[in-house]
Amino acid sequence: MITRENIRELSGFESQEGCALSFYYQPSTPKDKSHREELILVKDLVRNALREAEKNGKNGGARQDLEKILSMAEHLHGNGGRAKVVFASGKDNFWREYDLPPRLSETTLVLHRRFHLRPLTAIADVLPRLLIVVADKSKAHFFELWMDEIHEREKLTNELPRRGRSDGFAGYDAGHTERHVEHEAMHWYKRLAERMREFQESGYDRFLVGCRDENWPEFEPYMHPYVRQRFVGRFAIDPAGVTIGQVREAGEALYNEFRANRRAGLVREAVGGAQRNGRGAVGLRRVLQALETGEVQTLLLARNFAAPAVQCGNCGHIDSHSVKECAVCGRGTIELEDVSDALIRIAMRKGIEIIHIPDHPDLVKAGGVAAVLRFRADQNTEGKKAG
Ligand SMILES: [Zn+2]
Structure with missing residues (x-):
């Protein structure tokens, strides 16, 4: 499983000879292509890459990696329906391969000085780690949803103290027992909320809760403000007898809705902010400038955005x-x-959030690239202080 640290490592890699190989394999569904045809496609990609490499006189390191890709492709057989990515540079003894959700737009192979990361970051907006808590009054399950995989991280049980002895005094004690039960519920949900906060501290980015409607008002008030800031929402589910697949489905549906709303909001903020001289930047020139001055909080890229540019080999400008x-x-x-x-x-290096926007006319009109800013360098001195 690829982690954010892995992506950061990849983003820092450079091959002076131009032998950094990035291979993205998207399995085709059986009805559009056979695995044999897939193999032919990979062979073509490898052949073209070799020809290019030889033309540029940089085949030395690349040939071996390309041959490895070919022999791997022969054994993929659709890779069990998963996408595969490989980043390699034989000369530097570098080979990383990962399986991913099958959401790549195509199978590609690129040889360059640096790894081609865009398809990877496009898959999951640089991979937020989601925590889903499914709870009722007696049990809580903590799931991690990452890309399209769900795992149970933890299970907590509410150990209700036995109340056998006081049962005989129900008439006398009923009010007390009721208060007692309420107190216990409060204690329990507080404990769950604290545990969520600990997960947040350990690096989870987004939180979801699944519970029955009547339990939510008891749970909700205890959520820590930091968790609240990262809260996606609550979905109705009966934790008794629910399957992990149902949790995943409900969690994904809620998160996808949240993400679509958030993307639209970010485009509004960036485009609107740029028009008002506020916290937004649009167009490549302005976004580049904002990246250099440290203004950018979130980078927005339209799916079809592409533009040539030049980069300084010395300072990176x-x-x-x-x-x-x-x-x-x-x-x-x-x-x-x-x-x-x-x-x-x-963006990876500076810890800036990257969001790929599939289709948004305002972003396309703005040149396909935009940013939400933390501040504006021309309006205050926060940038100088922060820099
Ligand atoms: Zn320079």
Whole structure:
């Protein structure tokens, strides 16, 4: 399973010889293609990559990796319906492979100085870790939903103290018992809320709760403000007898809705903010500038965004104009066929959230790239302080 740390490692990798190989394999459904045809496609990709590499005189390190990809492809047989990605650079003894949800747009192979990360980050908006708590008054299950895999992390049981002895005094004691039960419920949900807070501290990004309608008002008030900020929502479910598959389905549905709303909100914020001279930036030139000044909080990329640019080989400055010399340090620049991967790398390095937006006319109109800003460098000095 790939982690965010893995992606960060990949984003920092560089092969001076241009032998960083990125291979993305998207299994086809049996009805559109046979596995044999898939293999032919991979062979074509490998052949083209080899030809390109030889043309640019950088075949030394790449040939071995490409042969490994070929022999792997022969054994994939659809990979059990999962996508596969490989990042390799034989010269540097580097080989990483991961299985992913089958949500890639295509099978591709790229040889470059750096790894091609965009399809990977597009799969899950840089992979938020979701925690789903399914609870009633006696039990709670904590699930982690990550990409399309769900695992139970923990189970808690509410050990109700035996109340046998006081049962005989029901007439006398009923009010007391009721208060006692209420108190216990409060204690229990408080404990669950505290546990959620601990999960949040250990790196979970989003939280969901599944419970019966009547239990939610008892649970909800105890949620920690930090968890609340990251709260996706609550879905109605009866924890007694529920299957892990049902939890996943309900959790995914709620999260997808949340994500769609959030994406639309972020585009509004970025585009609207840019129009009002507020906390938004649109267009490649302005977004690049905002990335360099540390203003960016969230980077938004439209699915079809692609643009050429040049990058300084010395200081890393990116220019949307095709200039030979770096505007910052004066050294030579390298042409980038598409700037997307470079933007993603900067965002990964700086811990900036990256959101891929499938279809949004306002974002497309804004040039396909935009950002929500933490502040504006031209309006206050927070940037200088933070930088
Ligand atoms: Zn430079």
